[in-house]
Amino acid sequence: MLLAVPNFTEGRDQLVVERLARSLAAPPGVDLLDSHVDRDHNRTVLTARGEPLPLIEGLVAAAKVALEEIDVLSPPGGPGVHPHVGSLDVAPFVYLDDRRRGLACAAALVLGDRLGAELGLPVFLYGPLAGGRSRAELRKGGPRSLGRRIAAGELVPDFGPSRLHPRGGATLVAARPPLVAFNCHLAPGATLKRAREVAAELREGGSAGLPGLRALALPLASRGEVILSFNVEQPQRVPLVKVLEEVRKRVAVAYCELIGLCPQAALAGFPKELLRGFDERRQILEQAVGGRAG
Numbered sequence: 001m002l003l004a005v006p007n008f009t010e011g012r013d014q015l016v017v018e019r020l021a022r023s024l025a026a027p028p029g030v031d032l033l034d035s036h037v038d039r040d041h042n043r044t045v046l047t048a049r050g051e052p053l054p055l056i057e058g059l060v061a062a063a064k065v066a067l068e069e070i071d072v073l074s075p076p077g078g079p080g081v082h083p084h085v086g087s088l089d090v091a092p093f094v095y096l097d098d099r100r101r102g103l104a105c106a107a108a109l110v111l112g113d114r115l116g117a118e119l120g121l122p123v124f125l126y127g128p129l130a131g132g133r134s135r136a137e138l139r140k141g142g143p144r145s146l147g148r149r150i151a152a153g154e155l156v157p158d159f160g161p162s163r164l165h166p167r168g169g170a171t172l173v174a175a176r177p178p179l180v181a182f183n184c185h186l187a188p189g190a191t192l193k194r195a196r197e198v199a200a201e202l203r204e205g206g207s208a209g210l211p212g213l214r215a216l217a218l219p220l221a222s223r224g225e226v227i228l229s230f231n232v233e234q235p236q237r238v239p240l241v242k243v244l245e246e247v248r249k250r251v252a253v254a255y256c257e258l259i260g261l262c263p264q265a266a267l268a269g270f271p272k273e274l275l276r277g278f279d280e281r282r283q284i285l286e287q288a289v290g291g292r293a294g
Helices: 013-025 052-069 100-117 134-140 142-151 192-202 240-248 284-294
Strands: 001-003 031-038 043-050 088-094 122-127 172-174 180-186 212-221 226-232 252-260
Touching: 013 031, 013 043, 043 052, 043 088, 052 088, 052 100, 088 100, 100 122, 100 172, 134 142, 134 172, 142 172, 172 284, 180 240, 192 212, 192 226, 192 240, 226 240, 240 252, 252 284
Parallel strands: 088 172, 122 172
Antiparallel strands: 001 043, 001 088, 031 043, 180 226, 180 252, 212 226
């Protein structure tokens, strides 16, 4: 059993989001565990579990829907604030223990090959399968910048054509252990400039950088808010309460939210009253996976 956590560049059209979710979960043996949709990010994050082959079939089916419904190069209403390069932007396979790492790596390679061969999507690997290359390196400047880098020979897709898909852009694929996607919504009065300074300080490599922490500062125009958006890639070393403590030393936090599933240990000591919309049965990884397995 593996998890798949595809991210789609669509968070405004609920009918499209529903089609994506149905397609991903259509193959027998695939369970949809979670769906997170955000209009300002213009992004949907789905979490599904299953054996590798059904998950691959579901991801290919959902990618086909994404290409039909999402024009990432000319999105109606303009792009969202979240960095992206594709309609199906990222498609990682998540292994829950080291015994399944090889299985996840194999599934990622098969998926990349199928997306390239069957759908004409250029696919880039990231993480350990690509020598540690990050999503940020590939997303820098957005899909059109990536297209120019491909055309110049600076970047060569691992699968598929050496050009962007005319609607779907490119897709990033990986195999990885669980991480935690986590947002801190800053208190009224926080500026985007200050949030960017905090993100630069706390992300790995910053002046107060935490191991494996990826950080962005993003404005949410529809809510008049500024957020710090984190990926905690080593939650066993950096629990969420540590991230929160470091943020609060620098700026006031109104509330927090989890995106998708989170290992139980990562929430140790965290003030749950700050987690808006938190559903323990659905969002604690061990409970969500164990409940469906039982």
